Amino acid sequence: MTTTNKQTVILTGDSPLHAAFSALLTEQGHQVMSLEEAVQTPEAVTLALEVNNFDLTKKREQLAELDRLLPAHVPVVTTSLAITATEAASWTEHPERICGFGTLVPLAERKLIEIAPALQTEEETIRNTEAFFHSLGKETELVEDEVGLVFPRILTLIINEAAFTLMEKAATPQDIDIAMKKGTNYPYGPLEWADRIGLDEIYAISRGLSRDLAEERYRTAPLLRKLVLAKRFGIRSGQGFYCYEKEEV
Amino acid sequence: MNTKTVGVIGAGTMGAGIALVCARKGHVVKLLDANQAVLDKALGYLQSTLSRDVEKGKINAEQKTDTLERVHLVSDMEQLAVCEIVIEAVPERLDLKKSIFSELSRICKSDALLLTNTSSISITEIAGGLPHPERILGFHFFNPAPVMPLVEVIQGKKTSEENMQTAYRFAEELGKVPVRVTDTPGFIVNRIARPYYNEALRILGDHVANAEQIDRIMKEAGGFKMGPFELQDMIGIDINFATTQSVYNDFFQEGRFKPSRIQQRMVQAGSLGRKTGEGFYDYNK
Numbered sequence: 001m002t003t004t005n006k007q008t009v010i011l012t013g014d015s016p017l018h019a020a021f022s023a024l025l026t027e028q029g030h031q032v033m034s035l036e037e038a039v040q041t042p043e044a045v046t047l048a049l050e051v052n053n054f055d056l057t058k059k060r061e062q063l064a065e066l067d068r069l070l071p072a073h074v075p076v077v078t079t080s081l082a083i084t085a086t087e088a089a090s091w092t093e094h095p096e097r098i099c100g101f102g103t104l105v106p107l108a109e110r111k112l113i114e115i116a117p118a119l120q121t122e123e124e125t126i127r128n129t130e131a132f133f134h135s136l137g138k139e140t141e142l143v144e145d146e147v148g149l150v151f152p153r154i155l156t157l158i159i160n161e162a163a164f165t166l167m168e169k170a171a172t173p174q175d176i177d178i179a180m181k182k183g184t185n186y187p188y189g190p191l192e193w194a195d196r197i198g199l200d201e202i203y204a205i206s207r208g209l210s211r212d213l214a215e216e217r218y219r220t221a222p223l224l225r226k227l228v229l230a231k232r233f234g235i236r237s238g239q240g241f242y243c244y245e246k247e248e249v
Numbered sequence: 250m251n252t253k254t255v256g257v258i259g260a261g262t263m264g265a266g267i268a269l270v271c272a273r274k275g276h277v278v279k280l281l282d283a284n285q286a287v288l289d290k291a292l293g294y295l296q297s298t299l300s301r302d303v304e305k306g307k308i309n310a311e312q313k314t315d316t317l318e319r320v321h322l323v324s325d326m327e328q329l330a331v332c333e334i335v336i337e338a339v340p341e342r343l344d345l346k347k348s349i350f351s352e353l354s355r356i357c358k359s360d361a362l363l364l365t366n367t368s369s370i371s372i373t374e375i376a377g378g379l380p381h382p383e384r385i386l387g388f389h390f391f392n393p394a395p396v397m398p399l400v401e402v403i404q405g406k407k408t409s410e411e412n413m414q415t416a417y418r419f420a421e422e423l424g425k426v427p428v429r430v431t432d433t434p435g436f437i438v439n440r441i442a443r444p445y446y447n448e449a450l451r452i453l454g455d456h457v458a459n460a461e462q463i464d465r466i467m468k469e470a471g472g473f474k475m476g477p478f479e480l481q482d483m484i485g486i487d488i489n490f491a492t493t494q495s496v497y498n499d500f501f502q503e504g505r506f507k508p509s510r511i512q513q514r515m516v517q518a519g520s521l522g523r524k525t526g527e528g529f530y531d532y533n534k
Binding site for chain 2: 103109110111112113114139141143144146149150151153154155157158160161162164165168169170171172175176178179180182183184185186187190215216217219
């Protein structure tokens with residue numbers, strides 16, 4: 001398959017990346033359709049972008065459906081934030097067209113997007129995935145397939161440690177964020193950063209690292225897990241490490 | 250703002266920087282070091298920095314002279330008896346800090362505030378067994394002290410709330426941004442920043458990406474100013490490794506802080522970063 005400039009993309013999944021990619025794809029002139037819409041005209045689809053991270057059952061179902069629906073040459077690009085691309089590929093009949101990638105919202109702040117081919121991914125799929133992200137105005141870097149890739153993995157561990165620090169009440173959320181910005185020049189404090197990205201997304205990465213690498217090093221801070229269970233995902237739900245809602249009467 | 254007499258113990262990079270911060274704000278500074286050569290070097294640093302301030306038009310020549318005159322170089326700790334605040338900034342050795350605070354406890358007025366600029370030693374341990382531990386607390390500047398805005402104000406087990414507030418206000422008066430933290434390993438910054446280096450090293454060791462890639466990704470995808478490997482080369486790989494070891498040991502070998510063998514081997518090999526011409530990158534080219 002040759003990648004033309006304008007593609008018809010199935011975009012599916014629960015991650016905050018869904019809304020971000022929907023806006024960016026449209027802005028760049030690509031045609032965006034949902035999985036339901038694509039069922040009518042699967043032959044028009046040139047690439048699928050699957051972005052489930054928190055609900056892995058749904059991820060597996062949607063990847064299987066994409067795999068059934070689309071001809072074997074159509075690339076299926078999937079977030080490898082909570083599981084490896086290799087595991088995602090193992091759920092399909094055509095693993096060679098699955099390619100992993102990872103990034104976090106907001107996409108305007110990401111000049112570069114990491115791509116992680118599965119062990120099964122064929123060369124042409126990798127080239128098409130690279131061309132796809134280049135068409136969105138992003139640089140790419142190819143890395144080996146491991147949960148969370150590089151930037152999301154490192155940032156998740158920083159946020160997780162900030163959550164431990166907060167849980168222990170060693171400092172207030174405000175002081176933790178100020179300290180990391182003023183003491184070591186981070187672009188955002190880890191807790192406000194998590195609130196912007198979505199705590200569910202950060203938790204999915206932490207849980208994935210903990211599951212796949214199975215070390216104490218990757219233990220999720222109990223506070224982070226509880227906030228996600230309480231649906232305090234951050235700015236988009238009105239509450240996360242900070243509260244964004246107006247004061248209740 | 251009422252000006253104070255501030256003692257600064259240790260006239261190395263950190264101590265000289267802290268003395269400058271205090272003198273610029275109008276405080277009288279007693280800068281103490283047992284080594285005359287270190288004191289001379291500190292004075293040279295103060296003179297050249299203030300001369301640059303004059304050249305840049307930040308201050309006039311008179312203000313430079315006044316600021317310099319406020320800094321008194323001293324070599325005898327007894328001369329700190331007049332200080333309302335003392336900031337200790339000697340090398341990170343517990344025995345050294347304990348003996349200094351023991352001396353200060355004897356010399357200084359009982360309500361003088363005694364601050365330690367430690368980045369890794371427990372405040373509670375430094376204050377343990379001394380009279381008036383309620384006035385001993387951590388006051389952690391970041392390098393270079395005149396430039397970096399943050400000061401971590403650290404509450405030891407017996408530090409009083411009143412003294413925490415006084416130290417917090419003092420940091421604000423110095424034009425710094427203070428944050429409060431309890432006496433926990435690495436405090437805020439050196440604890441939460443550990444994964445930036447440690448997880449990058451782990452990713453490198455597992456061959457998920459190489460050092461150049463990881464640096465590029467953290468800058469271009471993450472928006473960090475410097476990548477973890479160029480930053481280690483700048484800080485000094487030995488310094489970075491020592492900080493990780495200290496936090497790891499103080500957390501009783503908690504797995505989240507486990508040091509990296511890659512880093513250990515580089516320290517053993519003497520590849521310490523820019524200062525040795527070679528670290529994760531080669532600076533001899």
